[in-house]
Amino acid sequence: MDEKQIIEAVKEAKEKSKKRGFNQSLEIGINLKDVKLEGADKINTSIKLPNGRGRDIExxxxxxxxxxxxxxxxxxxxxxxxxxxxxxxxxxxxxxxxxxxxxxxxxxxxxxxxxxxxxxxxxxxxxxxxxxxxxxxxxxxxxxxKNTVRVKSKKNPTIHVPVGTEDMEDQKLAENIQAVYTGIERTIPVEKIANIYCKTTMGPAVKIKW
Missing domain, CATH: 3.40.50.790 (Ribosomal protein L1/L10, domain II)
Structure with a gap:
């Protein structure tokens, strides 16, 4: 994935998201195609975010x-x-x-x-x-x-993964997104990834060009 394209999508997702009374999470949605999620294409892995989640968890x-x-x-x-x-x-x-x-x-x-x-x-x-x-x-x-996210496929061929919070720097969010993509790429052929979007908790999805 091209880092500049990721940063542009992150910026757009933030700009299109209305301000809320809380620090929204930023997540990516990965749509898969031609997959058998109950079989060989099942995804269940953990990926460390290089820049953390942006908030503390227990x-x-x-x-x-x-x-x-x-x-x-x-x-x-x-x-x-x-x-x-x-x-x-x-x-x-x-x-x-x-x-x-x-x-x-x-x-x-x-x-x-x-x-x-x-x-x-x-x-x-x-x-x-x-x-x-x-x-x-x-x-x-x-x-x-605390800085590791679980990536697990279910019956729906879309995987949602938190990659940080809206107050994090665009560059750091892009690096987290790249880490998740690389981790998923190790578990499933890249040709089975249809498209990737990013969004804030309450905001619209923005497609990442890749």
Whole structure:
């Protein structure tokens, strides 16, 4: 994709969007063609945005000991093993916890109990935790996850992906869009991408020339 064309589309999307009482997200819509989304063309990947989302999101952490204490510096949603078991007794508490977190991470040795007691809630929501690598700094891991978007195809051949907020610089939004496009291009042949649009939350769609 040509960066100049992306920037022009981003500018146009912002200009055509009426000002609202909140900082709108900017997203892209990717229309696919000639695809079998339940088969070989199914897309389910995660892509890191080089310039972040433009707003903070919450990442939940399941951890014990020192890792638990460190995680609490960077997340409001941190549970130890005892709390994991306690929450498992109340589905409403599990649903609330899962709903308030964009993503979840966990110590490897807690995955068994999470799968057994939380799987019924997290599985259908596609929110089973990512396993925390033992040598990875929890601060950096949470930061990486906050800047990562999920790209998943459903029955509709259009994929919507948030790439930032309207107050971000056009250049940075363009770089995020390019990263998403490159990530999708690795999972599906480019000839199956019909067209790409960008828009703010409440604004009209603007086609990106590519």
């Amino acid at each position: 990442v939940g952490v399941f951890a014990e000991g020192d890792l638990n204490m460190k995680a609490k510096k960077y997340s409001k949603h941190v549970l130890n093993k005892e709390e994991i078991e306690e929450y498992a007794k109340d589905r409403r508490k599990m649903k609330k916890f899962a709903g308030e977190c964009y993503g979840l991470i966990a110590q490897p040795d807690l995955m068994s109990i999470i799968g057994k007691k939380w799987g019924i809630i997290l599985g259908p929501r596609n929110k089973m935790p990512q396993i925390m690598p033992p040598n990875k700094d929890v601060k950096e891991y949470i930061k990486d996850l």
